[in-house]
Amino acid sequence: MNNNEIIKVENITKSFRLSAKQRKVRKLTESRIIAVNGLSFSAFEGEIFGLLGPNGAGKTTTLRVLSTILKPDGGNAYIDGKSVIGEPFEVRRRIGFLTSEVKLEEFFTPDYLFDFFCNMHGVDDEKRISRKQELFERFGIDKFAFTKVADLSTGMKQKVSLVTAVAHDPKVVIFDEPTNGLDVITAKVVTDFLTQLRMQGKTVIISTHIFSLIEKVCDRVGIINDGKMVMCGELSELTKSESLEDLFFRLYNEKGGETQ
Amino acid sequence: MKNGAWVVFRKEMSHFIGDKRLLFTAVIMPGLLIYILYTVMGMAMSAMMTEEVKSFKAAAVNMPQYIEEMLAQSEFEVQHISSDETEKIKQGVADGDYSILAVFPDDFENALDEYVSKLGADEVPNVEIYYNSADINSSQAYMKLVSTLDVLEDSLSNVFDINNSGKEESYDLATSEDTAGSILGSILPILLMTLMYTSCASLAPESIAGEKERGTICALLITPVPRSQIILGKLMALSLMALLGGISSFVGIFLSVPTLMSSVDIEGGSIGNISADVYKISDYIKLMLLIITAVMLLITLISILSTIAKSVKEASTLVMPLMMTVMLASFMSINVTPKDVSAASLCIPIYGTVIGFTEIFTFSVQAGHLLIAAGTNIVLSGVGIFVLTKLFNNEKVMFNG
Ligand SMILES: Nc1ncnc2c1ncn2[C@@H]1O[C@H](COP(=O)(O)OP(=O)(O)O)[C@@H](O)[C@H]1O
Ligand SMILES: [Mg+2]
Numbered sequence: 203m204n205n206n207e208i209i210k211v212e213n214i215t216k217s218f219r220l221s222a223k224q225r226k227v228r229k230l231t232e233s234r235i236i237a238v239n240g241l242s243f244s245a246f247e248g249e250i251f252g253l254l255g256p257n258g259a260g261k262t263t264t265l266r267v268l269s270t271i272l273k274p275d276g277g278n279a280y281i282d283g284k285s286v287i288g289e290p291f292e293v294r295r296r297i298g299f300l301t302s303e304v305k306l307e308e309f310f311t312p313d314y315l316f317d318f319f320c321n322m323h324g325v326d327d328e329k330r331i332s333r334k335q336e337l338f339e340r341f342g343i344d345k346f347a348f349t350k351v352a353d354l355s356t357g358m359k360q361k362v363s364l365v366t367a368v369a370h371d372p373k374v375v376i377f378d379e380p381t382n383g384l385d386v387i388t389a390k391v392v393t394d395f396l397t398q399l400r401m402q403g404k405t406v407i408i409s410t411h412i413f414s415l416i417e418k419v420c421d422r423v424g425i426i427n428d429g430k431m432v433m434c435g436e437l438s439e440l441t442k443s444e445s446l447e448d449l450f451f452r453l454y455n456e457k458g459g460e461t462q
Numbered sequence: 463m464k465n466g467a468w469v470v471f472r473k474e475m476s477h478f479i480g481d482k483r484l485l486f487t488a489v490i491m492p493g494l495l496i497y498i499l500y501t502v503m504g505m506a507m508s509a510m511m512t513e514e515v516k517s518f519k520a521a522a523v524n525m526p527q528y529i530e531e532m533l534a535q536s537e538f539e540v541q542h543i544s545s546d547e548t549e550k551i552k553q554g555v556a557d558g559d560y561s562i563l564a565v566f567p568d569d570f571e572n573a574l575d576e577y578v579s580k581l582g583a584d585e586v587p588n589v590e591i592y593y594n595s596a597d598i599n600s601s602q603a604y605m606k607l608v609s610t611l612d613v614l615e616d617s618l619s620n621v622f623d624i625n626n627s628g629k630e631e632s633y634d635l636a637t638s639e640d641t642a643g644s645i646l647g648s649i650l651p652i653l654l655m656t657l658m659y660t661s662c663a664s665l666a667p668e669s670i671a672g673e674k675e676r677g678t679i680c681a682l683l684i685t686p687v688p689r690s691q692i693i694l695g696k697l698m699a700l701s702l703m704a705l706l707g708g709i710s711s712f713v714g715i716f717l718s719v720p721t722l723m724s725s726v727d728i729e730g731g732s733i734g735n736i737s738a739d740v741y742k743i744s745d746y747i748k749l750m751l752l753i754i755t756a757v758m759l760l761i762t763l764i765s766i767l768s769t770i771a772k773s774v775k776e777a778s779t780l781v782m783p784l785m786m787t788v789m790l791a792s793f794m795s796i797n798v799t800p801k802d803v804s805a806a807s808l809c810i811p812i813y814g815t816v817i818g819f820t821e822i823f824t825f826s827v828q829a830g831h832l833l834i835a836a837g838t839n840i841v842l843s844g845v846g847i848f849v850l851t852k853l854f855n856n857e858k859v860m861f862n863g
Binding site: 266367 | 469470676680682857
């Protein structure tokens with residue numbers, strides 16, 4: 203880990219228009235909801251940064267802004283110095299985006315999908331072949347390389363999902379709720395994957411509401427609530443005198459956060 | 463870096479080719495359906511031939527008074543003409559202005575008397591009847607006249623011939639083109655459009671709304687490939703598949719044409735020797751031009767609706783009004799004589815294309831019309847692709863905003 207800022211978020215805000223139906227469901231009168239409200243933080247090269255917050259805190263929205271899926275209303279964010287607003291294509295070359303939900307076209311084989319994403323990212327053939335061999339071997343996908351995704355086990359699907367998301371060897375991996383809804387064995391595959399990425403010098407940002415996951419894998423943590431950063435720092439510093447959970451609830455009550 | 467559109471195109475194609483069900487509904491079924499439909503229609507048409515038609519406008523040379531009186535009972539209205547007018551009237555029969563032309567020999571009654579008294583001279587009086595088998599009215603007039611004369615001939619103990627001059631000339635003034643045109647031009651344009659629509663509608667929702675529904679589109683959209691290329695790749699694959707569907711419809715038509723034609727037998731001669739080869743290569747090229755551009759337009763329109771939809775199911779609901787519009791525009795072209803169509807109305811999407819199909823099948827192509835119809839399809843597809851790119855770049859539309 204060094205002080206090279208790979209992810210830099212500067213005062214981003216993002217609000218969504220609510221449809222009449224959404225307003226009714228949420229019992230709100232305002233036509234817009236502010237999901238992220240002036241959020242700033244940085245993540246450094248080679249670390250795993252965790253965004254911790256309750257449901258609706260704005261974690262997914264933040265990660266989507268970082269992945270150029272959503273444009274912020276205000277502020278800016280940079281990946282490896284490239285602005286998500288000004289140079290989204292440069293950003294896309296540098297990131298892999300993942301969620302715990304496996305979203306693979308079931309019709310294809312892992313081998314086909316890996317090649318497809320390499321080609322979409324413009325990876326040259328030599329690199330593609332060596333990378334495929336290495337990753338497939340490491341995750342035990344090689345035996346199923348030519349089996350349709352539809353016929354794979356949940357765990358294997360998850361592995362294929364991880365591998366295809368980083369097929370182009372991105373510098374930064376953005377992972378929304380990495381272990382949400384996973385069985386313990388698959389969750390272990392995912393956490394091992396994250397620590398392996400750190401070992402390779404990648405920068406990883408995850409979002410979660412699970413304290414233990416942060417404690418297990420993260421170097422630094424940002425606690426967010428209501429679209430704002432409540433506290434941000436080294437995990438070891440923050441948890442010197444109290445557990446992460448105690449810290450979280452102390453902050454949560456201080457800020458007068460209300461449960462939805 | 464490889465061209466993104468090519469990469470997307472290859473992926474889409476390998477999906478389509480590998481999916482047996484998709485391949486069947488999009489490519490095989492249209493042809494199969496049209497083959498069955500047309501074969502059944504061929505049978506139905508022979509039944510139609512025997513239907514009563516009210517009155518016949520006949521022209522005759524030297525028709526004896528008593529024959530005219532006999533025919534009056536069958537609603538024949540006879541116009542007497544001189545023998546030098548026959549060529550003009552023949553054209554009239556071919557064009558449908560006259561039902562029939564009957565040419566009796568000069569002095570028919572004397573010739574009969576002479577023949578009867580000599581008891582079989584070498585000169586058998588011959589009655590020539592010109593008709594148009596592609597025209598229902600003319601065919602019926604022909605049958606009526608022949609049967610009337612048969613009755614007469616029987617009563618005179620077989621003393622004259624009908625259409626037995628030994629001339630090379632055909633008495634059926636319908637060209638094989640007329641015949642094919644009248645059969646293929648009536649419903650085929652609508653059928654073709656409907657089947658093309660079906661092909662398109664079975665492909666696009668799966669490819670776009672399906673990927674949205676399953677969330678796989680997200681991974682595609684955060685690659686460095688521009689969205690316009692992603693769209694292009696998808697549209698190319700979809701259009702190619704729909705086009706194969708169109709070609710399959712075609713093969714279906716032309717395999718069924720012989721059966722269809724041979725069922726159209728009329729008294730006094732079969733026209734079963736007619737096949738689809740009355741259409742020239744240039745006709746097929748024109749047809750392909752229309753089909754390709756129309757497929758592009760349909761695919762683009764359905765893709766737009768599939769992009770707006772959040773799921774395949776929603777997409778299939780959203781395309782319903784489009785389907786109705788396509789049907790309506792197609793059926794509007796029934797009973798329209800292409801000659802009377804204004805250039806402006808050919809700019810109406812779908813409708814213009816169906817009129818274009820009709821012109822091709824009935825050999826009344828007006829190159830300007832086809833260009834307007836095809837041009838409209840191309841321009842609208844272009845606008846559609848622009849809209850599609852806007853939609854793909856809209857986070858609300860693409861990410862469930
Ligand atoms: N597309 C959207 N339309 C309307 N509201 C949204 C949309 N996406 C997120 N929100 C709202 O914004 C807030 C933050 O959501 P999100 O970023 O998903 O939070 P988290 O991931 O921390 O649970 C929530 O109140 C959520 O309901
Ligand atoms: Mg979330």
